Amino acid sequence: MQIQVRLFATYREIVGEGQLAWTFRDGTTVGQLVEAVLAKYPRLLGHEKSMVLAVNHEVVRLDVVLREGDEVALLPPVSGGRR
Amino acid sequence: MIEIQRNRIDVEAVVDSVRRNDAGAIVVFLGTVRADPDVRALDYEVYKPMAVRTLTELGERAREKFGILELSIVHRAGRVPVGGDSVVIACAAAHRSEAFAACSWVMDEVKRIVPIWKTEAGPAKRRARRP
Numbered sequence: 292m293q294i295q296v297r298l299f300a301t302y303r304e305i306v307g308e309g310q311l312a313w314t315f316r317d318g319t320t321v322g323q324l325v326e327a328v329l330a331k332y333p334r335l336l337g338h339e340k341s342m343v344l345a346v347n348h349e350v351v352r353l354d355v356v357l358r359e360g361d362e363v364a365l366l367p368p369v370s371g372g373r374r
Numbered sequence: 375m376i377e378i379q380r381n382r383i384d385v386e387a388v389v390d391s392v393r394r395n396d397a398g399a400i401v402v403f404l405g406t407v408r409a410d411p412d413v414r415a416l417d418y419e420v421y422k423p424m425a426v427r428t429l430t431e432l433g434e435r436a437r438e439k440f441g442i443l444e445l446s447i448v449h450r451a452g453r454v455p456v457g458g459d460s461v462v463i464a465c466a467a468a469h470r471s472e473a474f475a476a477c478s479w480v481m482d483e484v485k486r487i488v489p490i491w492k493t494e495a496g497p498a499k500r501r502a503r504r505p
Binding site for chain 2: 297303345364367
């Protein structure tokens with residue numbers, strides 16, 4: 292199945308692209324997708340602990356199973372800022 | 375009104391979007407780009423569909439949590455020069471206390487969960503601004 296992977300800010304700069312089209316086996320979970328991305332782009336290693344994952348614009352857990360056409364976003368921590 | 379836009383924010387239009395005859399208070403917050411050393415502008419990168427969705431949900435939660443009447447949030451994308459408005463929040467309520475509380479809470483949530491990242495742009499640098 293075809294999955295769109297979106298990368299932002301630091302992750303986009305590390306990978307060099309903000310959007311990737313990847314093919315995965317049916318039944319692949321978000322966690323398995325992250326593992327595949329980290330294996331292909333090892334410079335992302337270490338970022339996974341603070342990474343937020345979203346599928347079709349909604350934050351999800353790693354055990355969510357992907358479906359054909361899903362858009363998975365790897366989101367670095369947002370800007371924050373002092374109050 | 376929930377919007378992400380590249381052009382300048384019309385603050386008066388944002389305020390007008392929350393006006394109601396049953397409101398006794400409108401609180402407006404402007405987030406502006408501060409002139410830190412070597413900073414001439416901030417570049418905002420936005421995951422737009424998710425940001426719009428998250429901002430819309432924040433508006434709904436603020437209505438339930440504080441009993442406010444109307445809430446608008448407009449955020450810039452792209453480059454905003456020092457002194458420019460990067461975000462405008464307007465909140466209307468029957469009384470000022472809930473309008474102040476809701477506006478403050480919404481801004482904290484925007485910083486915490488909305489997928490918007492900023493990078494400092496200066497004379498010769500580009501780096502993520504520290505929290």
